[in-house]
Every structure is written in C-alpha cells, then in structure tokens.
Amino acid sequence: xxxxxxxxxxxxxxxxxxxxxxxxxxxxxxxxxxxxxxxxxxxxxxxxxxxxxxxxxxxxxxxxxxxxxxxxxxxxxxxxxxxxxxxxxxxxxxxxxxxxxxxxxxxxxxxxxxxxxxxxxxxxxxxxxxxxxxxxxxxxxxxxxxxxxxxxxxxxxxxxxxxxxxxxxxxxxxxxxxxxxxxxxxxxxxxxxxxxxxxxxxxxxxxxxxxxxxxxxxxxxxxxxxxxxxxxxxxxxxxxxxxxxxxxxxxxxxxxxxxxxxxxxxxxxxxxxxxxxxxxxxxxxxxxxxxxxxxxxxxxxxxxxxxxxxxxxxxxxxxxxxxxxxxxxxxxxxxxxxxxxxxxxxxxxxxxxxxxxxxxxxxxxxxxxxxxxxxxxxxxxxxxxxxxxxxxxxxxxxxxxxxxxxxxxxxxxxxxxxxxxxxxxxxxxxxxxxxxxxxxxxxxxxxxxxxxxxxxxxxxxxxxxxxxxxxxxxxxxxxxxxxxxxxxxxxxxxxxxxxxxxxxxxxxxxxxxxxxxxxxxxxxxxxxxxxxxxxxxxxxxxxxxxxxxxxxxxxxxxxxxxxxxxxxxxxxxxxxxxxxxxxxxxxxxxxxxxxxxxxxxxxxxxxxxxxxxxxxxxxxxxxxxxxxxxxxxxxxxxxxxxxxxxxxxxxxxxxxxxxxxxxxxxxxxxxxxxxxxxxxxxxxxxxxxxxxxxxxxxxxxxxxxxxxxxxxxxxxxxxxxxxxxxxxxxxxxx
Amino acid sequence: xxxxxxxxxxxxxxxxxxxxxxxxxxxxxxxxxxxxxxxxxxxxxxxxxxxxxxxxxxxxxxxxxxxxxxxxxxxxxxxxxxxxxxxxxxxxxxxxxxxxxxxxxxxxxxxxxxxxxxxxxxxxxxxxxxxxxxxxxxxxxxxxxxxxxxxxxxxxxxxx
Numbered sequence: 001x002x003x004x005x006x007x008x009x010x011x012x013x014x015x016x017x018x019x020x021x022x023x024x025x026x027x028x029x030x031x032x033x034x035x036x037x038x039x040x041x042x043x044x045x046x047x048x049x050x051x052x053x054x055x056x057x058x059x060x061x062x063x064x065x066x067x068x069x070x071x072x073x074x075x076x077x078x079x080x081x082x083x084x085x086x087x088x089x090x091x092x093x094x095x096x097x098x099x100x101x102x103x104x105x106x107x108x109x110x111x112x113x114x115x116x117x118x119x120x121x122x123x124x125x126x127x128x129x130x131x132x133x134x135x136x137x138x139x140x141x142x143x144x145x146x147x148x149x150x151x152x153x154x155x156x157x158x159x160x161x162x163x164x165x166x167x168x169x170x171x172x173x174x175x176x177x178x179x180x181x182x183x184x185x186x187x188x189x190x191x192x193x194x195x196x197x198x199x200x201x202x203x204x205x206x207x208x209x210x211x212x213x214x215x216x217x218x219x220x221x222x223x224x225x226x227x228x229x230x231x232x233x234x235x236x237x238x239x240x241x242x243x244x245x246x247x248x249x250x251x252x253x254x255x256x257x258x259x260x261x262x263x264x265x266x267x268x269x270x271x272x273x274x275x276x277x278x279x280x281x282x283x284x285x286x287x288x289x290x291x292x293x294x295x296x297x298x299x300x301x302x303x304x305x306x307x308x309x310x311x312x313x314x315x316x317x318x319x320x321x322x323x324x325x326x327x328x329x330x331x332x333x334x335x336x337x338x339x340x341x342x343x344x345x346x347x348x349x350x351x352x353x354x355x356x357x358x359x360x361x362x363x364x365x366x367x368x369x370x371x372x373x374x375x376x377x378x379x380x381x382x383x384x385x386x387x388x389x390x391x392x393x394x395x396x397x398x399x400x401x402x403x404x405x406x407x408x409x410x411x412x413x414x415x416x417x418x419x420x421x422x423x424x425x426x427x428x429x430x431x432x433x434x435x436x437x438x439x440x441x442x443x444x445x446x447x448x449x450x451x452x453x454x455x456x457x458x459x460x461x462x463x464x465x466x467x468x469x470x471x472x473x474x475x476x477x478x479x480x481x482x483x484x485x486x487x488x489x490x491x492x493x494x495x496x497x498x499x500x501x502x503x504x505x506x507x508x509x510x511x512x513x514x515x516x517x518x519x520x521x522x523x524x525x526x527x528x529x530x531x532x533x534x535x536x537x538x539x540x541x542x543x544x545x546x547x548x549x550x551x552x553x554x555x556x557x558x559x560x561x562x563x564x565x566x567x568x569x570x571x572x573x574x575x576x577x578x579x580x581x582x583x584x585x586x587x588x589x590x591x592x593x594x595x596x597x598x599x600x601x602x603x604x605x606x607x608x609x610x611x612x613x614x615x616x617x618x619x620x621x622x623x624x625x626x627x628x629x630x631x632x633x634x635x636x637x638x639x640x641x642x643x644x645x646x647x648x649x650x651x652x653x654x655x656x657x658x659x660x661x662x663x664x665x666x667x668x669x670x671x672x673x674x675x676x677x678x679x680x681x682x683x684x685x686x687x688x689x690x691x692x693x694x695x696x697x698x699x700x701x702x703x704x705x706x707x708x709x710x711x712x713x714x715x716x717x718x719x720x721x722x723x724x725x726x727x728x729x730x731x732x733x734x
Numbered sequence: 735x736x737x738x739x740x741x742x743x744x745x746x747x748x749x750x751x752x753x754x755x756x757x758x759x760x761x762x763x764x765x766x767x768x769x770x771x772x773x774x775x776x777x778x779x780x781x782x783x784x785x786x787x788x789x790x791x792x793x794x795x796x797x798x799x800x801x802x803x804x805x806x807x808x809x810x811x812x813x814x815x816x817x818x819x820x821x822x823x824x825x826x827x828x829x830x831x832x833x834x835x836x837x838x839x840x841x842x843x844x845x846x847x848x849x850x851x852x853x854x855x856x857x858x859x860x861x862x863x864x865x866x867x868x869x870x871x872x873x874x875x876x877x878x879x880x881x882x883x884x885x886x887x888x889x890x891x892x893x894x
Contacts, residue, residue, distance in 0.1 A: 213823075219768015225767075279758045357772050358772070404832070673866060676858060
C-alpha cells in the first residue's frame, strides 16, 4: 500500500489524471473531457475515452493488476480503510494483496452529501464507501465482463469473474483484468450496478488484517507532525490563557534575540515564534510576556458554572423540544401529575478534552497564488474553505494533503489550528510547521460541553415509566463548531437530545427541555457527542427506578424492551456472556448500561469490587456490540475496545476545569488517561444480525461510565450524580 | 557544542542548541520521525528510545548529556519489521491510530531485554506508555506472544 500520501495527489486535476492514466490504466468515472484535452498528446491516452459515470474518480486500475480506491474517509486508525479494501476485493473478485486505499484528493468530484464535503464523522465511513466505492467496483466488474464477452463474441451470461480474471465457462478461455481494462473503459457503465448482498460476502465479514498496520510498527507511517518539506521552519505558539481574550501588546525582543529565531508573529489571540528548530521556537516563545485584553468570560470558574447549570435545570424553564409525532399536547404534563412516584435526579458532567496522542499541528506553505496544507485532519473540505477564507484565496487555490492521523475523536473536525498555522506561514513567508505543545492542545477548547441535567422519571404503580422528563442545560457546540453539519433548529441544539428519543427503551411520553447557558468556552464534537452525557443521565435514572421497583437491573430493562425483540436478544446475550445473575464474590457488584441508539446496540456490563466506601476496583468489563452486518469482526472489536477505554478515562478522571478564567489542566499529570495497568480484563462480544451495517466508532464511550455508576449504586445505595467518579467521591484502586 | 551519538549503529554528529532534548535532534536533525512527540514532559512515553539498551523518554533528556552514547530508535529495532515484537504487533493487530506505538514497542523491547518472560504484573509495571485508542489488551497479548517466541528461539539456540 502506498504509504507516502504526501505527494500522491495534487488537486491540480491535470496531475491527478496523469498519475492514474499511464500505460493504459483506467480511471473509472471522470467527466473529464476538458482535462484530457489539456494532457500531453499521447497515443495510448487518446484511446481511453472519458467516462460519464456517476461514480466519479473512485477507482483506478494500473497495468499490473493493482486497483486503487480513493476514499474520503480519513484513516484515523479506525479500521475503515481495511474494510474498504475488503469491499474492493469482494466486488471485483480479486486478491486483497492488490488493493490499495488512498485518501481522495480534496477536489469537488469527491464531495459527498452526507457527511457533507470530504469529512470523517458520524461513524459513517464504511456505509459511505458502500454507497460510492462498492457500486463503482460493481460497475467495473460488469464492464470487464462485457469487454471479455465482446472480445470472445460470446454470451455475457456465460462469462464469470474470479481472482481478477474473466472466464468463459463454456470454453474455459480466460483473460486477466489487465488485458481488458482498455476495452472496458470504452463501454457504457451500467446505470444501477448491483452490489453484493451480505449473505454472498466472501471477503467482507472476515477479520482480514489491516494493510495499514505494518507501517505503524516500524515508525514509517507519516503523521501530520512528521511531514518534512524543503526549507521548512518550525513554529511554537502562546495562546491567550482565557477564552475571548485578544492580544493587546507584546515585546518581541526577548524572542528575536534567540539564535535561530526568524520571526515573531502576532495573531488575534496568540503570539507565535518561527524558528529553524522546534525547540528553539518553543523556548523562545516562553520568553515572551504578552499582554492580553480579556473578554466577557474572563473569570469563569467550574464551581460557579456547575451551580448555575444545576440551578437552571432545577427551575425547569427550558426551551421545549418537539414532542414525538404521536404524543398529544399536554399529555406528558397530565401524566406527570398522575404518577405514583417520580425518580428525580440532578446530574452534571464537565468539559472534556479529546487529548489525541498526536498534538494538533499543521504544515503550511503560502505563495502569491495559493497555499498547501499538510496535516492530520478529519475535515478536509471545511479546512480548505476555512484556510482559503483566512488567506483571501478561493478554496481551489488551497491544496489539502491528508496525513495519517494520530487520533481524531472529533477534535480534528475543527480547523482552528490549521488557520492559525496558515496565518503564521503567511507572515513568515516560508513553509512553516506549527506544532502545538500538549498544553496548547489541552487548553485550546472545542471541548465536549459542560452539561447539567435534571431527569424526572414518572412511574406508575408498577414502577414502570409513564413520562421521561429531561431538563438539560449547557453551552451549544453548534455555535462554536466550524464543521459543516446540521445547524440548530428553532434555537435548539439537537446534540443535547442525542440518544434520548432514539434509544431502544419504551417510554410512553417525553418532556424534553434545554436551556442555553454559555461561558465563552468553544465546544465541539467529542466522540459520541450528546450520547456521552445522555447515556449516564438516562441509565442511572433507570437504575434508580429498578431499585425502587425492587427488581434486578436487567430484569427492569427487559420490561422496557418487550416491544423490541432485537434489543432484548442483544441484552440477553450480553448478560449470558458476562455471567449476570451468577453469584459474585462478597463485595463484588455488577452494573449494566446500554447506549441510546436504536439503529444498533452497544452496552457494557462491569464487575466492580468495593472494599470500603469511596474506593473500588474494576474487576472485569464485558462490552457488547451489534452493529448489524459486520464488515470486519476484529476491527469492530478493536473499535469497541478503544471506545470503551476512551469513555473509561473520561468516567474515572476526565475533567477540564476552570479557575479565574483559565483551564486548570495542561498535561497528562492533571488530565490523566487510563493506563494499561488500570485496565481490567475486557471481553468484547460482537454480534452480527440483520443486513445493514451501522458505524461503530462512537459506540464504546457512552455506556462504560454509566455501567460503573450503576454498579457503584448497587454497592453503596447512593446515586452517582456527577462525573468524573474521582470528583463524585469514588477512587479507582489497583 | 558538538555532540556525537551512535544512533541505530551509525555515528551521527550534531550541534544542538543548549538543552535540546534528544527527541528533537532525532526528529529534526536526523530525520528519524518514528519517535513521536506526545507531551514534552515524560508523561506519555511516545518518545521512548533505548539508551544503551534501556528505555528512555527522549523528550526530557538533553542531548548534550548523551555524548558518545548508543541510541536505538524504532527505526533501529529492525530494518524490515522482523523484530519478534513487531511481528507479534502485526499478528495481534495491535495499533489503532498507531501514534503511540513506536514508544510502546521500544518500551516492550526494553522490558523483554531485562525480563524475557514477563508476568502480567511485570507488564503492568513496565508498560506505562499512554494509548488514547485503547490498544492495551492487544499490547499485553503481543508481549506474551513475543516472549513465547523468544523462549522457543532460545531453546533452539541452546540445542545447537
């Protein structure tokens, strides 16, 4: 697989086509007549007609049998590129060894409707490839068959494909794809190519190894931070310590006096030093003493933010979300009055940082006519547009070169750091790599929003739900994010109800309200977004209801899943796998929580041990996921494992807190991540039912914390009303 | 000042600025970008290399103090991914994003040097590298696999 993706594709169309139309190679799907005209006159190329195909640019085949698919999904290590390679091998009936997956060039041909442009979010990567690359491969297969049939003058129905060859079943004649490409390229692509049904899968559905892993065990994979360009300079940055502050003045002298420093750059809310070496830039920028002009939220502190949010949700004056269609107006309010009892809990959770292992960085070169940006990113199109705007260019003048990403988790959906790097490079008049320190990265915002919620679950005389009321409050990430996505509707931030209406449990009536409370802290999408807090609010409420009913936690959940046999089957399978209901050693407790997603199921059962109040051990985690059809079981398992530990760090310790307007955490000492020694046995159950595949990237984080909280409730009798657990009076012991 | 290091078996010279950590000399002066920057404070281990065979967090070690010493980076673990740990890492499909894995592998290699057959507790104690993608269970499994392979190889070696 081509690992060097820094130079593969210039978005200049001419160069792109040239690289894939060599020696009779064939690009499937290009409405490129103007481009072909601009290519050098070449007899071979003249014989290849352009395609008018709805599958623009998804595939190219060279003369050696290698097929390259271009994907808009960034490789974050999530395994999607492997699954896409499986799609190609499956649909084209060829060996995986000859399949290459590359990041698509950032040009309009590859823009999708959903996710919009070229972007990697919503765990939609595999399904997006099923809609684009799979049909392109199926079309190509059809055309190769036709080319062979034409050449042999035989019936198409007597031709089959296997192992990158077309064979005539009557005579046994066969031709490899490489001998058919040119002829196939002249044919009309089928309008509606039919992709294989999962029941016919031979390659998909297998745990085939990821082809991008070997480069990750020898240091050869090039991440954004590793990009090297001729004459490149390095930059380090000091950001305003408070959000909303701007740079008032700074004496550049102390930095300019350092040998190797080339320039000091002033930005609206930062100052940067450009130098020959990163260490020089880093040391020099620390010598500066910028004066900042503070903004409106200069003295926020976490204690006050928490109490104001909790006050707001207690008051219950939030903006109402639309009721479910079948729910009559006023029905929820009436039912609330008629309830036998109400579980009434107020919760709050903090800002959370993404803290990917590769600190944010970008390498930019600006000329008079455009810019090139080399970076780890999840949002190529938004970055292209944002950088272009900041530099005064058209988007087409900005070339984005996607690198391997050392962790996305949603943070790399934003391009704030790319704009900053572009402005620095422009000011320096050179190619500059701007690297954020871990402190820069931790303190630059775009967090999972701080949130409070008051959940009132009205119960009937059998302790079953009548009304689920949510009063929630916090900042709106939709106001801060620069990601092109669905906007707020009618002043309501839809991320606050993720997993709420759309979960598997049956709630007869909903009453859902949100109050915008802003603190000037930029927020954005954090892996699983609104589910990251809503699963806790909901599942810990259900746990209290189960206790009130005197019922086993799972038995209570089963009552709410009677209408949903698939969910029930999933929960039962997980319970069996975890040994739920079997006698546990003294002081051990089980806890269960399921994420609120009706399209697929994911849940955790944890076993904890509590020896004395306030201290607990994690004994075992059993994770379960049923995403429908599974493209690559080991890859799904790895995602669920990764998501579990991502959510575990947050639940145990994760908190970005503020004092005097400043973020209190700067590095991993203050924002700890769970370590290998702290992780208990994790057993992952991957179930596969149905014929549709749902994305699994965000299915681990939501339910692990709530499962632990539910186990702690079982152990102590006291609800957990805030996360992280370290702030809720629960310490993880070894 | 002039500093001479042996990096992956080759003598390399540099003129670092004062207290430049080894990490940045490796990445910038020597172009060895396999060793990663994760925190700059010795907390995450992404920058782990070997100093005379022992694990070292290179982001907090001034290169000036390493004159004449032997450094091994991930690029020097093998020339072709053939190190028993690299093979185990591929077999177990350990990495997700992979950014922490250079450091993880170097830490594991140093562990196996001193403790060829580590217990889970010994792995816990030695493998303090941070991974945001949650690959820990596969790291542990791969270390056990590599240790077992080494045991077989040693036995074979002893026979001949």
